[in-house]
Amino acid sequence: MEEIKDTFLHPVVPLDFQNNYRVGAYLQRYLDGFKEKKILGAKCSQCGRVVVPPRKYCGACNLVMEEFTELPQEGTLENFTVGHVNLEKGQWKRADAPYVIGMVRLDGAANAMLARLNVSPADARAGMKVKAVWKDQVEGEHADLDCFEPA
Numbered sequence: 305m306e307e308i309k310d311t312f313l314h315p316v317v318p319l320d321f322q323n324n325y326r327v328g329a330y331l332q333r334y335l336d337g338f339k340e341k342k343i344l345g346a347k348c349s350q351c352g353r354v355v356v357p358p359r360k361y362c363g364a365c366n367l368v369m370e371e372f373t374e375l376p377q378e379g380t381l382e383n384f385t386v387g388h389v390n391l392e393k394g395q396w397k398r399a400d401a402p403y404v405i406g407m408v409r410l411d412g413a414a415n416a417m418l419a420r421l422n423v424s425p426a427d428a429r430a431g432m433k434v435k436a437v438w439k440d441q442v443e444g445e446h447a448d449l450d451c452f453e454p455a
């Protein structure tokens with residue numbers, strides 16, 4: 305494997321910052337669903353599209369989506385890439401092992417969501433069926449949905 309350039313691992317601009325922000329009503333509802341290990345999407349009353357994470361406006365109809373619906377825990381890995389570094393406290397650190405992140409389209413969803421995959425890079429395939437893996441202890445945070453693994 306090609307060595308990662310030192311300038312990449314040690315950026316000139318430090319990236320050590322914290323954000324404190326409100327996620328908004330739609331993402332709050334999504335995260336509240338995580339407390340029950342549920343994945344909620346917003347459904348358009350006109351075209352029926354379900355988007356996850358939920359957002360206020362349908363991208364096709366430009367109408368406010370007011371209905372929330374629970375999505376299945378399974379979907380399809382549409383595409384992926386292999387990561388070799390992690391950003392930790394503003395510094396790039398070499399990962400212990402290469403890992404897979406990709407776009408997962410839950411069954412019935414109109415869009416795919418970014419997720420970490422619990423599958424080796426050699427075994428990852430676009431089009432493979434995957435299922436959600438939750439942390440044992442959920443608290444209504446993004447990290448509750450730990451990853452997806454082959455279904």
Ligand SMILES: [Zn+2]
Nearest residue numbers: 348351362365
């Ligand atoms: Zn629509």
